[in-house]
Amino acid sequence: MSAYPELLDCASVLNAEGIATVVPEPEDEVVQQLSLFEFETFKRRVSFAHLRKIRDPRTYGVLAVNVDRHGILNYVGPNTFAEIAVAFAQSKKIFLLQNVPEAYHDELSAWRATPLLGRLDRLIATFREDCMVEDPQARLFD
Structure with a gap:
């Protein structure tokens, strides 16, 4: 919860792009x-x-808002790691706002976590590609 303000900022950006969030x-x-x-x-x-x-x-996936904290680059706390593990076990997409933290490199690489390097547009593009269909209804009379 130490990154709660940043988490709310990310949720706001995603919500503005039509991506519902759970905080x-x-x-x-x-x-x-x-x-x-x-x-x-x-x-x-x-x-x-x-x-x-x-x-x-x-739920499509999780976004770990892993900003630098406690002198650790790309910090992921214990609750966040638990959330990531649950997402992995449920075959959900895993996104890291920054890069992969060294402490969890092996696990997060194996679980195919996507480091966004601060760019939410990459998550937005992936979500749209996977979930948003321009016109899902069949056009029978065009």
Whole structure:
């Protein structure tokens, strides 16, 4: 969630291009006031709900917003890696906003994750090619 503002920016761009997005529930200041038990209950609930959305047959793929964090280039946190693994297990497309992080290079390469190098237009083009049909209805009388 450390890249939440960037995640919202990406969702906004994709939504403007007609690509529906699913964004995880934010962890706001209220969460910081929860007891450990309450926080774990909250985290379990929102994580399960988000992973269920990734598994949904209507979900095309996942975009990991892996901006540099904590002094690590192309950082992918544990929750994001779990989301990527679920997407892989469900044969979904995997996109990385930046490049492949060194720590997960072997897995993400084998899982055919696509590094976008900051260019969402590559994801948009791939989505359109795979999912958007100009005129799906048969033209019988042309």
